[in-house]
Amino acid sequence: MAKQKPIRHALPEFVRAAKHFRGDLAREKWRAAQAFSALLIGVLAQLLEPWPLKFIIDSVLTPGGKADPLPSVFQGSPVVALAATGAAFVAIIGVRATASYIESVGFAMIGSRIVARLRSRLFCHLQALPLAFHNKSRQGDLLARVVGDIRLVRDVAVTAVLPLVASVLVLVGMAGVMLWVNWRLGLVALAVLPLFLLSTVKTGRKIHHAARKQRLHEGAIAASAAEAISSMQVVKALSLESRFEASFAVNENRSASDEVKTRKLAARLSRSTDLLIALSTAIVLVYGGRLVLAETMTIGGLVVFLTYMKRGLRPLKDFAKYAARLSKASAAAQRIFELLEMQPDSDGEDGREEAPRFKGAIEFRGVDYSYSPDAPVLQQFSATIAPGEFVAIVGESGVGKSTLLSLLLRFYEPESGEVLIDSAPVDLWQRASVRSQMSIVLQDTVLFAGTIAENIAYGAADVSQDMVEAAAKLARAHEFTSKFPDGYETIVGERGVTLSHGQRQRIAIARAAVRDAPILLLDEPATALDQQNKALTRAGLASLAAGRTTLLVTHDLKDAVDADRVLLIKDGRVAEEGTHDELVQKGGSYADLHRAQRGHAADRSTQSAGVAAP
Numbered sequence: 001m002a003k004q005k006p007i008r009h010a011l012p013e014f015v016r017a018a019k020h021f022r023g024d025l026a027r028e029k030w031r032a033a034q035a036f037s038a039l040l041i042g043v044l045a046q047l048l049e050p051w052p053l054k055f056i057i058d059s060v061l062t063p064g065g066k067a068d069p070l071p072s073v074f075q076g077s078p079v080v081a082l083a084a085t086g087a088a089f090v091a092i093i094g095v096r097a098t099a100s101y102i103e104s105v106g107f108a109m110i111g112s113r114i115v116a117r118l119r120s121r122l123f124c125h126l127q128a129l130p131l132a133f134h135n136k137s138r139q140g141d142l143l144a145r146v147v148g149d150i151r152l153v154r155d156v157a158v159t160a161v162l163p164l165v166a167s168v169l170v171l172v173g174m175a176g177v178m179l180w181v182n183w184r185l186g187l188v189a190l191a192v193l194p195l196f197l198l199s200t201v202k203t204g205r206k207i208h209h210a211a212r213k214q215r216l217h218e219g220a221i222a223a224s225a226a227e228a229i230s231s232m233q234v235v236k237a238l239s240l241e242s243r244f245e246a247s248f249a250v251n252e253n254r255s256a257s258d259e260v261k262t263r264k265l266a267a268r269l270s271r272s273t274d275l276l277i278a279l280s281t282a283i284v285l286v287y288g289g290r291l292v293l294a295e296t297m298t299i300g301g302l303v304v305f306l307t308y309m310k311r312g313l314r315p316l317k318d319f320a321k322y323a324a325r326l327s328k329a330s331a332a333a334q335r336i337f338e339l340l341e342m343q344p345d346s347d348g349e350d351g352r353e354e355a356p357r358f359k360g361a362i363e364f365r366g367v368d369y370s371y372s373p374d375a376p377v378l379q380q381f382s383a384t385i386a387p388g389e390f391v392a393i394v395g396e397s398g399v400g401k402s403t404l405l406s407l408l409l410r411f412y413e414p415e416s417g418e419v420l421i422d423s424a425p426v427d428l429w430q431r432a433s434v435r436s437q438m439s440i441v442l443q444d445t446v447l448f449a450g451t452i453a454e455n456i457a458y459g460a461a462d463v464s465q466d467m468v469e470a471a472a473k474l475a476r477a478h479e480f481t482s483k484f485p486d487g488y489e490t491i492v493g494e495r496g497v498t499l500s501h502g503q504r505q506r507i508a509i510a511r512a513a514v515r516d517a518p519i520l521l522l523d524e525p526a527t528a529l530d531q532q533n534k535a536l537t538r539a540g541l542a543s544l545a546a547g548r549t550t551l552l553v554t555h556d557l558k559d560a561v562d563a564d565r566v567l568l569i570k571d572g573r574v575a576e577e578g579t580h581d582e583l584v585q586k587g588g589s590y591a592d593l594h595r596a597q598r599g600h601a602a603d604r605s606t607q608s609a610g611v612a613a614p
């Protein structure tokens with residue numbers, strides 16, 4: 001029973017891999033046919049290789065050549081026979097070398113192309129996976145899969161799997177010829193195969209297990225490195241270096257010990273394979289030697305036989321050599337397939353139409369939403385927002401203000417109830433066509449590596465330089481941009497000019513402006529800015545909001561003063577609504593919050609940042 005287990009496990013893995021690569025392999029069928037033809041020609045040449053030696057030993061060097069007399073053309077001229085055999089030998093090697101070149105280049109190209117396509121597919125798929133998945137995933141681990149795991153699969157596919165396929169063909173061919181030359185001796189030589197299978201299956205399972213664990217630890221190493229590197233400022237500020245170093249070292253040690261384990265196991269497999277091959281060669285030597293002594297086999301025949309054995313059993317050695325790498329690649333491939341088999345965001349989009357241009361009426365109708373079953377966020381939440389209205393959403397931290405925006409953007413789906421735009425459920429339309437009609441400005445703006453103009457133009461397709469400048473002027477970003485020597489061509493983002501938080505926010509406003517979307521979603525866009533930047537950002541936002549339905553999530557009630565309406569969220573629903581003045585007059589929770597912020601403003605030195613008195 002135990003012996004069958006790996007086959008049972010290996011088969012579904014093979015079917016899984018075949019499913020993922022079927023289309024790619026079909027695209028490469030002509031190149032594959034070419035490489036396989038070259039492989040077969042190479043195998044044939046390898047099968048022929050020992051025969052010139054046999055001819056020289058049995059027919060040229062053995063006086064009289066009883067078993068294999070010299071053909072009549074060479075009678076009396078053994079030197080010519082020697083020269084002709086030498087030429088034949090060179091020709092055979094030449095054919096083999098050429099075939100091997102075509103085969104290796106062909107297989108390398110096929111492997112690289114297939115894996116390159118796999119990587120693109122994986123990256124597209126990752127982008128299509130829902131935000132709920134990305135929120136729970138560790139970025140470094142995903143990065144390790146897209147970069148490291150794919151590279152491992154490619155390297156092993158090109159340098160181990162394809163050569164192994166070739167070696168197995170050689171083994172089959174050579175086994176056939178060995179049985180044809182002398183079936184008894186052939187059976188003796190091949191008797192090691194079951195023993196080899198037994199030891200490979202047993203050790204191979206252990207290698208596979210250790211290699212898989214190692215890939216997991218490497219994923220964790222990449223994840224903790226990515227976390228630390230992407231938050232270096234916080235790591236330094238909180239003196240977390242030693243903590244990250246420790247967690248890094250733990251995973252590194254685990255990975256190293258798994259590496260040692262796989263190497264030990266692979267070395268053990270290699271040693272037992274060598275011993276088995278040596279045993280089989282010794283038996284063939286003794287038994288074959290006796291056949292030669294009994295003159296039922298020629299010396300050349302035995303030499304040919306031994307050469308075949310050496311070549312034919314090479315795949316066994318190769319397999320032992322590649323076992324660890326194959327297992328690692330298989331573990332890496334499984335990690336890639338796991339991702340590819342996850343449901344992307346676009347699922348269920350079939351048959352949905354593109355949304356028409358929205359007027360901007362928004363309605364939440366009895367929406368329930370929770371991230372985890374035991375902590376409901378929105379409960380029977382209802383609110384209606386008219387086209388072009390500017391609504392501020394306020395409430396204590398964690399009440400679900402940002403979640404409302406995420407539901408509008410369809411990052412998540414409500415558990416019950418509906419989100420409607422222009423009276424139609426938002427899930428009626430394709431996600432991308434809904435999102436393209438919304439501009440967002442968040443508290444933290446990410447600038448991509450590129451110029452300021454490119455960063456602004458990321459907001460929409462086909463944006464001209466004039467549109468970029470107009471958006472920058474509206475966002476109050478033109479002035480500081482034009483002061484840079486390279487103006488709009490100034491490189492920002494990674495390794496570029498570092499912009500201040502306020503400047504980044506104004507670029508984000510310009511990015512939102514070029515989009516010219518009817519709905520504007522703002523999530524704490526002016527939080528944590530100094531007074532001057534706050535004023536500039538607010539001015540930019542006010543220009544941007546004109547004529548658009550705007551939802552502004554804010555802690556700062558100063559931002560709510562000019563809103564057409566304020567919604568105060570409490571216990572998962574709207575607790576109070578009205579204008580700023582109405583709510584202050586009402587004397588409810590909003591008025592309490594307002595009083596608290598005024599107190600805070602009066603005593604700024606003892607309170608933390610983020611609130612200001614209107």
Ligand SMILES: Nc1ncnc2c1ncn2[C@@H]1O[C@H](COP(=O)(O)OP(=O)(O)OP(=O)(O)O)[C@@H](O)[C@H]1O
Binds near residue numbers: 372377398400401
């Ligand atoms: N991706 C997530 N996974 C799990 N829980 C989440 C996630 N995002 C938010 N939450 C939880 O849902 C609740 C509402 O979060 P949300 O960000 O909508 O609140 P908020 O009112 O915008 O808070 P804040 O004012 O602090 O930004 C919080 O308790 C938060 O911890």
